[in-house]
Amino acid sequence: MRSTQKRRVIKISLLAFCGISVLCLVALSVAAFLVLPPTSSKERVNFEVPVGSSSQTIAKRLVEQNLIRSEYAFRLIVKHRGTGKRLHAGTYTLQRNMKLWHIVDEFENGQVNLVSWTVPEGLTVSSIADLWETTGYGTAAAFREATESERLLTQFGLQNTSVEGYLFPNTYKFAKGTTADQAVEMMLKAFKQRWTETFDEAARNLGLTQHEVVTLASVIEKEAQVKSERPRIASVFHNRLKEKWRLQADPTVLYALGNPKRLLTKTDLRVDSPYNTYRHRGLPPGPIASPGIDSIKAALRPEKTDYFYFVAIGEGKHHFSKTLSEHNRMIRKIRRASQ
Numbered sequence: 001m002r003s004t005q006k007r008r009v010i011k012i013s014l015l016a017f018c019g020i021s022v023l024c025l026v027a028l029s030v031a032a033f034l035v036l037p038p039t040s041s042k043e044r045v046n047f048e049v050p051v052g053s054s055s056q057t058i059a060k061r062l063v064e065q066n067l068i069r070s071e072y073a074f075r076l077i078v079k080h081r082g083t084g085k086r087l088h089a090g091t092y093t094l095q096r097n098m099k100l101w102h103i104v105d106e107f108e109n110g111q112v113n114l115v116s117w118t119v120p121e122g123l124t125v126s127s128i129a130d131l132w133e134t135t136g137y138g139t140a141a142a143f144r145e146a147t148e149s150e151r152l153l154t155q156f157g158l159q160n161t162s163v164e165g166y167l168f169p170n171t172y173k174f175a176k177g178t179t180a181d182q183a184v185e186m187m188l189k190a191f192k193q194r195w196t197e198t199f200d201e202a203a204r205n206l207g208l209t210q211h212e213v214v215t216l217a218s219v220i221e222k223e224a225q226v227k228s229e230r231p232r233i234a235s236v237f238h239n240r241l242k243e244k245w246r247l248q249a250d251p252t253v254l255y256a257l258g259n260p261k262r263l264l265t266k267t268d269l270r271v272d273s274p275y276n277t278y279r280h281r282g283l284p285p286g287p288i289a290s291p292g293i294d295s296i297k298a299a300l301r302p303e304k305t306d307y308f309y310f311v312a313i314g315e316g317k318h319h320f321s322k323t324l325s326e327h328n329r330m331i332r333k334i335r336r337a338s339q
Helices: 002-035 055-064 071-081 100-109 125-134 140-147 150-155 180-194 197-206 210-223 227-242 250-256 293-300 324-338
Strands: 044-049 090-095 114-118 171-175 309-314 317-321
Touching: 044 055, 055 071, 071 100, 090 100, 125 140, 140 180, 150 180, 171 180, 197 210, 197 293, 210 227, 210 250, 210 293, 227 293, 227 309, 227 317, 309 324, 317 324
Parallel strands: none
Antiparallel strands: 044 090, 114 171, 309 317
């Protein structure tokens, strides 16, 4: 009797073990199936992860685009890895035959497609903000707000001033979805990296601060169109500053007026603004645009000349004069030629 009961218990245990094993095999098979790609196609597709997306939202969109089989499997892997909050926003290029964990790897490593944004020399903060909007990366208002961030002003030592002149002109590469705050910080970092200790030494030798150099460089940037003329234009302004003359730079007046798209008038030259270098001696209070590296170098290393005047003669070039009489003769000559 006892032997029969014992055999019965063993039989039940074996059946239970087999049942559990089968269930485990089924579960493993299902799990393996769920992490496999829905298709063997090698087609490449762009998949965007918007800023602030949760793992649930990402999983749902992956299923909708037939890139994974199961939302639950995706979320389970992300939870197991503890990387739910480290999935980077941006646009990714994925293959349809990628296994689920490889897709998660891409999101964790931030292997996003980068976009390019070129900011030319000589733009004001306002113009850069407009460029940010016209290129489709965000609103101009958001960009302007980012340039007023107290955190960034403090971080880059620009307290009580502004970022005008310090948004370095360059071609930037960043992930789609990059915020205006991140873009502004990127540009300020680019300026900081390009301003070297050698520049500090050159500025000290000229008796100028970094802010004064950037201010002068911004005026040079707006006046110069030919790279080779920058150091010579810089020499004119340095000579005028040494003699305590007014700079009389048209771009500073245009800045004071909000940069209208027209020629200056005599009335404009009398505008009451600290940026009007026809009325006030010395440099304006701050930069009037973002200078490029060539203009910064020109401000720090001006050509040695006796020039105090220059006038545009066409094709971006200028005629330089030592005396007012020579300068006026050239102006008359230019006017006669244009009639």
